[in-house]
Amino acid sequence: NAGVTQTPKFQVLKTGQSMTLQCAQDMNHEYMSWYRQDPGMGLRLIHYSVGAGITDQGEVPNGYNVSRSTTEDFPLRLLSAAPSQTSVYFCASSYVGTGARGTEAFFGQGTRLTVV
Amino acid sequence: AQKVTQAQTEISVVEKEDVTLDCVYETRDTTYYLFWYKQPPSGELVFLIRRNSFDEQNEISGRYSWNFQKSTSSFNFTITASQVVDSAVYFCALRGPSGGSYIPTFGRGTSLIVHP
Numbered sequence: 001n002a003g004v005t006q007t008p009k010f011q012v013l014k015t016g017q018s019m020t021l022q023c024a025q026d027m028n029h030e031y032m033s034w035y036r037q038d039p040g041m042g043l044r045l046i047h048y049s050v051g052a053g054i055t056d057q058g059e060v061p062n063g064y065n066v067s068r069s070t071t072e073d074f075p076l077r078l079l080s081a082a083p084s085q086t087s088v089y090f091c092a093s094s095y096v097g098t099g100a101r102g103t104e105a106f107f108g109q110g111t112r113l114t115v116v
Numbered sequence: 117a118q119k120v121t122q123a124q125t126e127i128s129v130v131e132k133e134d135v136t137l138d139c140v141y142e143t144r145d146t147t148y149y150l151f152w153y154k155q156p157p158s159g160e161l162v163f164l165i166r167r168n169s170f171d172e173q174n175e176i177s178g179r180y181s182w183n184f185q186k187s188t189s190s191f192n193f194t195i196t197a198s199q200v201v202d203s204a205v206y207f208c209a210l211r212g213p214s215g216g217s218y219i220p221t222f223g224r225g226t227s228l229i230v231h232p
Contacts, residue, residue, distance in 0.1 A: 026200050033219050038123070040209065042224035048216070056216060092160065096218065103219050105209075107161040 002026050006091050006108030010032045013081040021076040021111050023091030030073040033105070034061065036087040043090065049074055050070045050096075081115045090110050118186045120210050121222035129198055130231050137193040137226045139208030141216045143171075145217060150184065150191045151209040155225070167191060193225070 007022045025032065033048035035058075045058030049068040063085060065077040074093075078085060092105040119142040141150065152164040163177065167184050175182050179196045195202055205227045209220040218224050 013228055042122075042222060043209075043222040045219060045221070048219045050215065050218070058219070081183075087161070092220075094218070095222075104163045105165075105211075106165050110161075111161055 002092055003110040004093055004106050006089075006111050008050060008111060009109065009111050011100065011111060013078070015083060017081050017083065019078050021078075021089055021091075021113075023074045023108060024072050025074075025091075025093040025106070026072065027093060027095070027106065028071060029093035029106070030071070030096045031105075032068065033058070033092050034064070034066065034074070034076045035083075035090045035092065037090060037110075038087050046076065046089075053068060076082065078113075081116045085115060086115045118145075118148075118210050118212065118217060118221040120208050120221055120223035122206075122208055122226050124226045125224070126227040128229045130230065131200060134194060134196050135198050135228065135230075137195075137206050137208075139191045139193065141189050141191065141208070141210045141224060143202075143210060143212065143217075144179065145212040147213040149211050151211075151220065152182070152193050153185065153207045153222075154207065155205040155207065159202070166191075179184075195206050195228075200230050200232055203228060208210045 005026045030051050034046040035043040044060050047066040050057045055066050089111045091108040094105045095103045148169045150167045153170045154162045181194045183192045205225045207225045209222045211220040
């Protein structure tokens with residue numbers, strides 16, 4: 001299994017450019033999410049999805065859009081890149097257990113984005 | 117709302133010392149899940165352990181052990197006889213049983229440096 005695949009691994013953007021970070025999982029997980037990691041700030045939730053067609057905002061959603069048209073894919077769009085969006089981005093997915101069951105989140109390898 | 121606090125920003129030890137990483141959490145859910153992840157210098161997030169709120173049994177896995185105490189809302193992680201390869205950032209995470217709370221909330225991480 002590939003697990004969670006993120007592309008690209010590295011990206012440099014100019015201020016004002018737009019781009020899409022891709023995330024795909026092949027584990028049929030219902031939940032998917034995007035985090036950004038900044039020094040000393042841990043992982044902060046940007047957006048998440050509890051299933052195809054359903055998305056919601058996390059802690060730091062401004063400047064980002066998401067959509068979830070299929071179970072497998074959860075792309076993150078930067079509408080107009082700003083230097084403050086320089087960060088490492090992680091996509092994650094997890095399975096919804098029934099009752100008391102649950103699983104850990106599975107993470108992609110991360111995308112290091114620099115906005116100049 | 118869920119919150120995870122890792123008060124130790126950075127810990128520096130000499131190889132073979134024991135080290136404990138602290139994690140304190142807040143949640144209103146009666147059912148919840150706690151996790152520890154390791155992020156080595158290569159950057160990926162490696163899952164270490166999951167603990168359910170109804171299972172307070174402590175766990176030992178080789179040089180790693182975890183102490184879960186609901187009474188103090190803590191889920192501490194101890195590395196015995198630390199090694200240089202243990203140098204990494206360690207994250208504690210918490211998630212609830214359903215909906216948006218199912219998406220993990222992370223602490224800010226503790227950077228562990230093990231000197232030879």
